[in-house]
Amino acid sequence: MVIIFHSKPSILAAAAIVGPLEKRSVFHSYFDKVLTDERANKNTNEQGHVLLISEACKVILEKSNLNNLDIDYFLGGDLINQMTPTNFAARELAISFIGLFSACATSVSSVIIAALLTELGASEFAIAGASSQHNAVERQFRYPVAYGAQKPATAQWTVTGAGFVLIGKHHEQFPAIEAATIGKVIDYGATDPLHMGGAMAPAAFETIQAHLKKRGQKIQDYDVIMTGDLGKIGLKIVKAMFAQSGTSKEDLARFRDAGAEFYGEDTAFQAGASGAGCSASVYYSYLLEQFKSGRYKKALLVATGALLSPLSFQQGETIPCTAHAIELGMG
Structure with a gap:
């Protein structure tokens, strides 16, 4: 939606x-x-x-x-x-x-x-x-x-x-929330809580596709499409899914992930960062600063969530996931 x-x-x-x-x-x-x-x-x-x-x-x-x-x-x-x-x-x-x-x-x-x-x-x-x-x-x-x-x-x-x-209310000097997509729950049957990027990547793919189609937009309309906490592996999976659907390398270069970048190349953090505070702390600091500096005029922020609990894992359930997006614009 x-x-x-x-x-x-x-x-x-x-x-x-x-x-x-x-x-x-x-x-x-x-x-x-x-x-x-x-x-x-x-x-x-x-x-x-x-x-x-x-x-x-x-x-x-x-x-x-x-x-x-x-x-x-x-x-x-x-x-x-x-x-x-x-x-x-x-x-x-x-x-x-x-x-x-x-x-x-x-x-x-x-x-x-x-x-x-x-x-x-x-x-x-x-x-x-x-x-x-x-x-x-x-x-x-x-x-x-x-x-x-x-x-x-x-x-x-x-x-x-x-x-x-x-x-x-709208103020022309600040980034505006122009549109949003509320994602569906997507479940590809993943069961490993130590591989959340793989579980959540399909939800991000579905939400981004739905947003672009409904808005009649292309990837190049955005300065950046940033997912929240797919991590290094989840980001690769999303890019691979878009590549299979015909997305060019130039367009794929606009995809970024807060979790993949959060700790840089420090291998102590394995595949990167996650947690509700991961996307929140990056989106609402670094990302907004890019609008303030004039580097970005339009961005799509896509936060992903794994809807599991300790109980559902103990009962052998799979990991249903969702992704929600907001489209920010300036000027």
């Missing part, structure tokens, strides 16, 4: 707060704050996760010279048990709250809902985004961190980070 935003809601401010290891990211200079402690000097990983979210929202309020009473809605989600970190952050922010779960695609699905509320005239200002905390996610979805198990080359490193944006 493709949505056209005729009023073109704008991204008026943004913030990205990350953990200490994320200082090794190639995008680190674009982040608003890099914490010195993974838990943010809190007692638990989850409490540190809450601080990531609340700090990112506070930075947005400071940048925009607003306070929490000026914000109509707070929309967000994470990967931990019923999204408790985001729920607890919402408790602190005291803003009307809509919790969302699209796994790692929440960085975009939350923005789509915020843009819809703005388009309808139901919101003047809304904060939307997503987050993840490495130790909390790894403990829940893979192995206990202290277990020290080796991971295969297909595995990705969950980012400790939070990325959020302030969405309001």
